[in-house]
Amino acid sequence: MRHLTLLQHVVEVARSGSIRKAAERLNITSSALNRRVQDLEEELGTPLFERRARGVSLTTAGEMFVSTAQHHLSEMDRFRSQIEELRGLRRGVVRIACSQALAQDFLATQIAAFQNDRPKVAFELKVTDHETALAALRDYEVDLALVFHAVIGTGIAVTARMPQRLAAIMRADHPLAAQRTVRLAECASYPVALPDRTLGSRQLIDQVASRQELRFQVAAESGSFEMLRGLVMRGNAISFQIEIGAPPRDVHSDVVARQIDDRDLPQADLSLCQLRGRSLSVAAALFIERLAQAMQVARKVP
Amino acid sequence: MRHLTLLQHVVEVARSGSIRKAAERLNITSSALNRRVQDLEEELGTPLFERRARGVSLTTAGEMFVSTAQHHLSEMDRFRSQIEELRGLRRGVVRIACSQALAQDFLATQIAAFQNDRPKVAFELKVTDHETALAALRDYEVDLALVFHAVIGTGIAVTARMPQRLAAIMRADHPLAAQRTVRLAECASYPVALPDRTLGSRQLIDQVASRQELRFQVAAESGSFEMLRGLVMRGNAISFQIEIGAPPRDVHSDVVARQIDDRDLPQADLSLCQLRGRSLSVAAALFIERLAQAMQVARKVP
C-alpha cells in the first residue's frame, strides 16, 4: 500500500525511538525519513516527536497519531485479508503470543487442526512471558495472546477463559509418582526445579507457598520449560506446569504429571486475549473462534 | 493531509459514480484520477470499480475499501480536532442534519448557547427530511442528525431521545385558539395546511387520521414550515408542528400553538443520532453531549 508508507514510517520511528535506527530498518536514508517526519509535522502544525540528544520520543500529539495510524494499518490489513477471502485464496497470517507452557502441546494441536482446513494460513508464534505477550498485543504485533494468570488491563478483551490447575511433573520412578494427586507440602520434601518469576505458574506457586509457609529445596530455577523437563528427567527433581501444558503421561519420555490437590490451589485462569476495538483478519478471527471453542470444550472435561 | 488524498479521491469517485465528474470536483484531470484508481486497484490486486458505459460503480471490494476509507478520514478529522484542542485553539466544525421543525427555535438556541462558550466553533446545518438526514449521517457528511419519528436502522445509534407531542398552530383569533388543548377531530372542521409526506409530523398525522377516520379540509400542503406558517397567518388555516418547534406563543407574530389532546397522539420520538463506531471531533462530541442533556432536561418539564 503506497499511501500507507508514511504511517508505517512514523510508527517505526516511534518504535525505534530514533530516526536513524528506523531508517535503517525501513531501508531508506535517515535524511529521507527525517524529512517525511518534518513534512508531516508541518502539515499537522504540531510536532509529533520530541528531539532528544539520543533520539526522539513521542509527544502527546504523536502518541495520538501513532495510535490512529496503528489502528488504520490494522484495518487495512484486515481489508486485504477480506479481499483475499473474496478471491477464494483463503490465505493469511495469524500472529500469536503465548507463554511456553502452551506452545508445545495445546497450541500445536490447535494450529495443526486449523491448518487441516486452511493449509494456506501461516502462523507466527511468539513465546514469552505474559507481560511481554500483552505488550505485543497492545502494539499490534500479534493478533491474539494466550496468557496464564495475568493482570489484564482495560484495552484488552478476554475472549475466552479457562480455569487451570497446576500439575507437578516428575519422573515415573519418583516416589510421589505413585500417587494420583500430590499435595504441595509433599513436594517440599524433594528437590524442585521451579519456573522463574516471569512465568505465571511460578507466581501461583509463590502465592501458595507463602500462604502455607512452605520452603522448597530449590534445585534450579529457569525460564525454559525444556530446561525444567531436562532437570526433572536427569536430576529427578519435581517441577510444575499448568495442566494444559502437562499431559498426564508423556509418551516421548518418562515424565509424568500429577495433579496437585485442589485444596492447595488458588483459582488461576488461562485467558485468550484480543485488543479491544481492533478488527482482525479473516484467518485470525476464525482461528480465535475455534480456539475459544476448544477452550470451552476443554473446560467441560475435567 | 497529503497521504489522505488517495482515499478522498476514491471516495469521491464512488460518490460521483464517474471518474470524470469526480476529477472535475477534485480539480484534477480525469487521466490523473483514472491512473490513481488503476494504480490502487493493481496494488490491491482486485478491481474496486466496475466500468460501465456511463461511468463506474463499486464492486464488493470497492464498497469495503470506501467504507474503511471513510472511517479513516473521519478518524483523521477527529485527530486534527484533538490537536487543535491541545493547542488551545478550540476551533472546529459541527455538521448537523435536522428537520425544519427544529431549526428555527430549538437548535438555534442550543447553538447560540454553545457558541457563547466556544465562539470559534462553526456550525453547518443541513435542513431536510429525516431519510436524507440519516443518509447524510451514514455517508459521513454530517456529525449528527436530529430526526423526528424516523425508522432508525442498525449502524446508527440514538444518543438521546425525547418524546414529542404534536401541536396545532393557528392564528390567535382562530376559534380554537380559545381552548387550552384541541382534539384532532375539531381541527377537521376548519381548513388545514399540512406538512408534506416527507416530514415526520405529517406521517404522524396520517397515522392518527386514518385510525380515527378523519377527513381534513386540506387547504394546502407544503414541505416548508415557513410556507405553512404563512398560510396560518394569512389564510387562517390550522397547521401542525411538533412542540419543540412551536413555542406556545410566538412573540414575533400572532401565531399560537395549542397542544393536541393526548388521547389523539401515538408516541413519537425526536431522536439524536450518531453513526455507530464513529468517533467525533472534540467540538462535535461536546455539542452532542450538551444537546443530549438539553433534551433530557426538556423532557422533564412537561
Next chain:
DNA sequence: TTGAGCGCTGCTTAAAATGCAGCGTTCATC
C-alpha cells in the same frame, strides 16, 4: 446515425521524494 459522455493511454512536463555528504550538538567514556 450521430454526438455527447465515458474510461483509458502515450507522451511530455512538472513536482516530489530520495540519496549523499556534511554540519552542529549531546553525552557516555576514558
Next chain:
DNA sequence: GATGAACGCTGCATTTTAAGCAGCGCTCAA
C-alpha cells in the same frame, strides 16, 4: 576535560513519481 560515537538536520544533485494534454475507442440516448 578531551574524544568519539550517535543523533537530528540541511543544501544540492538525482531519480522517481505524479500530473496535464491530446486523442483513441467504446457505448448509448436522441
